[in-house]
Amino acid sequence: MGSSKLPKLQLPKDEAAQKRLIEASDLAKTGELKAGQQMLKEGVASGLIAAPLQRQVLAWWSAGEYDLLPEKKTPPESKASPTVDDLEAQVVRLMKERQWSRKEACQYIDEGGLDMEQMQAEMNSPMDDAFEKLKQQGPPQWFVEAMTNAQEKAKQEAEGETSKETPAVEN
Structure with missing residues (x-):
């Protein structure tokens, strides 16, 4: 049996048997595998569940599949x-x-x-x-400092140009 191919479940038509399978699967899903297996064994012993179905269900559980009944699955x-x-x-x-x-x-x-x-x-x-x-x-400190320095330099250059131009205009 390949790990990707699970056996087809031959589910019983009896509602009591289906209820037993759901309860056992719910136990197995919550991590109580022994209790789920015990419930399946009791179902087989009472004739409610067929022995091959018990083996199929265990194969599904070992693959991590616990929703056995199609109506329980939600597409x-x-x-x-x-x-x-x-x-x-x-x-x-x-x-x-x-x-x-x-x-x-x-x-x-x-x-x-x-x-x-x-x-x-x-x-x-x-x-x-x-x-x-x-x-x-906000902006990092180095960026703020660089911008402040650039603005001051531009301001000084602008003042320097105006001071150079101012004496020429006054003369």
């Missing part, structure tokens, strides 16, 4: 196909915000531009945090 919600109204609203928003044509907005959405923007907004960006911190601290 991930796909945002790949938004509703027509959502799509139209996104197109109109892009057209207004960026002064794009409908064709440009639709192309941007189809190429995944909005999905990329959303992903970047959700991602933790340590550089953005660092830049925000630097902005809050």
